[in-house]
Amino acid sequence: MTSRLVLVSPAIGPALREARFYDGSSSVDVAGAARARAAVGALPEGARVVLSPGARCRDTAEALGLRGVAAAELAPLDAGRWRGRTLAEVGAAEAEALARWLADPEYAAPGGESVRQVCARVGRWLESVPEGRTVALVEPEVVRAAVIHALSLPAGTFWRLDVAPLTATELSGRAGRWNLRLGRALGGE
Template structure:
């Protein structure tokens, strides 16, 4: 029997130009307002038998605003950016332009000392495949947008560079159905 897993991208914690690697900020005012406004349309997620979240502050807050009471999963930590943690892409590009180029073009590289893109995608895929969900159950996980992107690459068996061509907006949902290693993307 198949299981169903819905990934929900956390609400906004900063504007685009201020997005920092591996940032653990709270939802900003606009993020809170949007989550409260969208809560009625996302209320059906509370019917899931299991509710998880990434351990970050904004994921836990998004889950709380939506009434999900999710359980934090360490396996759903954001992409480990090593020494780039807390910096913006612009800041890192100014300091280490060659390292940023390598990071963007070689999915096996981790010039920042954290996880490579390939390792990150495999980690998220491993969580999906060993998810704590029984057959026939539905689970919801409030995650970082990067985790939704990695899950899409894994489920679709897409080349790692596909990650750079996916945009995940705050509070976007992705529903997957299937079994270990044989996931399907469900569009509604």
Template sequence: MSVRITLVAAARSSALLAERFDDDRPLDQAGWHEVQLAAHALMQLNASELRYCSPTVRSRATAQALGFAPMAQPALRDCDMGRWRGYTLAEVTAVEPGAVDAWLGDPRSAPHGGESLLAFISRIGGWLDTRPAEDGGTIVAVAEPSVVRAALVYALQAPPTSYWNVEVRSLSTVTLAGTAGRWSLRLQTAA
């Protein structure tokens, strides 16, 4: 029995360089505009049997604006960044360059006192693996781009450091198909 899970990256809440760790700001004006432009293309996901979202304000707002009426999933929260929460990467690098290097280089490292990259990827993978596997079942989940990246790394059984090589843009989608521990990436055709 397999299930199909489509992950939708939440619309943005700030410019890329102004993004803050573990940020829970609402959608900005550009984010609302993105949702309006993408809504028609994502409308078919409304037919999914189960609809989830990350508990962040922007993920919930994105899902609601798309008409998904989702159930918030605490397991889909962003990585716990400990004392770095609310700061940009540039701000943290200016104060703790060695800690940032350790965090970027070792997926088991959590110099910020929060969750390591490996623990984050494992948590997201645990959520994937516990989805109801009704054959042919469909699920949509709106989550932070970092959550989508973690899900891809887990599903593809890629090394945790490959997380840094995956770019997930606002309102992009990816579909994973399979069952616990056996996921495949499903690319859509333009038809």
């Protein structure tokens, strides 16, 4: 039997609008929650539901009418001491470290994890997805990591994959072979 996984990125919120490194506490905003409520019914019924830990994914799931369990393996990329700061703030204070982190998938954010580490973590989870349907409400970097693992892409492509808010990226497969359907907007947009 085939595993069918729908990776749903959360609705937009202040952290995303401000290009802020996510710290897990920022939620969706009023407009994002309204868009998610408008998309109720756009996902497969009867699917197992898992979530990235954090307010944004939890709030998006709630607005979509979904109940799920948080999975630590689906946590967003840990930005270490940059958590909660904007990209501009980090760029101004630590330009060389930020440039290296964005260019080198082996380089971990200070006190955080590297792109390669998040890809490996999410890849291990992906290989444990059971047969049947699963919906995962996950941060954009988790979607990127899953796609990289599923298609055996180089980790250096991580920052070249854009994941829009409230979109579904679908993976289906068995025996370690995955097929990809990219970024369907929820609610038929």
